[in-house]
Amino acid sequence: MKKSIKIFLVSLILFLISPIAADWALAEATPTLLFDSSNHYLGGCQLTDKSEWTLERDLPVTLFQIWYNWEPNETELDFTLTKDGEEFLTGTATRTTCDTYQKNWCNADFVVNQTFPAGTYATKVAKVRQCLVPNGTGVVRLYGIAAEEPVVEQTEKIATPEGEPTACPKIPSCPPANCQCPKVSSLPLLG
Numbered sequence: 537m538k539k540s541i542k543i544f545l546v547s548l549i550l551f552l553i554s555p556i557a558a559d560w561a562l563a564e565a566t567p568t569l570l571f572d573s574s575n576h577y578l579g580g581c582q583l584t585d586k587s588e589w590t591l592e593r594d595l596p597v598t599l600f601q602i603w604y605n606w607e608p609n610e611t612e613l614d615f616t617l618t619k620d621g622e623e624f625l626t627g628t629a630t631r632t633t634c635d636t637y638q639k640n641w642c643n644a645d646f647v648v649n650q651t652f653p654a655g656t657y658a659t660k661v662a663k664v665r666q667c668l669v670p671n672g673t674g675v676v677r678l679y680g681i682a683a684e685e686p687v688v689e690q691t692e693k694i695a696t697p698e699g700e701p702t703a704c705p706k707i708p709s710c711p712p713a714n715c716q717c718p719k720v721s722s723l724p725l726l727g
Contacts, residue, residue, distance in 0.1 A: 567679035570595045574603070574667070574675040581605070581641075581667035587659045587674025595652045596680045602644040602659065603667040603675035606631055613644040614662050620655045641667070652678060 573589040583605060604613055610631065617625040629644035659666075659676055667675040 567598050568682040569677060570597065570680045570682065571678040572675075573673050573677070574669045575672075577669045577672070577675070579670070581675070582670065583664050584666050584668035584674045585661050585664045587666065587676050588657070589673055589676060590656045591652055591654050593654050595678055597652045597678045598647065598649050598681065599679040600625070600629070600646045600648050601677040601679065602629060602661065603677070604631075604642060604644045604661070605665040605667065606634075606640050606642050607665070608640075615644075615646070616660045618658045618660075619653070624652075624657070625650075 571589075571591065573587055581603070587602075600617070602613065602615065612631070613629045615627060615629060616623065625648065627646050629646040632643045632645045634640075634642035657676075659674060669675060
């Protein structure tokens with residue numbers, strides 16, 4: 537009897553915490569926007585068949601996305617992506633989420649699960665129907681699992697008139713003249 541009660545209690549506890557654990561796992565796996573070539577532009581688009589953009593740092597990308605003006609019944613979009621002039625990725629993206637009011641404007645999603653190294657990229661699609669931001673480039677978004685960025689500290693030493701460096705408080709607004717102060721910098725999440 538005691539064994540049955542213990543099994544029941546353990547089962548009940550597992551049953552009650554399993555949705556919480558599932559939510560935690562889902563939150564961990566939800567992709568985060570890492571890069572947006574449009575800089576979050578929400579206005580009207582011209583049309584293009586290419587985009588050019590630069591990543592300042594390596595990004596762990598899980599989803600490559602193009603904002604595209606789809607023709608009726610069109611569900612797939614072939615693309616080629618080059619990095620620094622050499623082919624980096626080719627594939628067929630699938631039509632997914634669309635604008636609420638303009639149903640022909642939808643994302644073209646391609647699951648990649650690979651690192652996009654820092655460099656200059658160019659995307660080419662078959663038809664001139666990719667969103668072109670005014671005075672910008674074609675809209676491309678990169679999603680992945682964001683990690684905490686390490687803070688990189690660099691120290692700049694400035695000699696005093698006597699030739700000896702002096703200490704300054706560790707404040708980012710430093711340096712006053714003739715001080716040794718840390719420069720704190722961290723890379724922004726979005727490019």
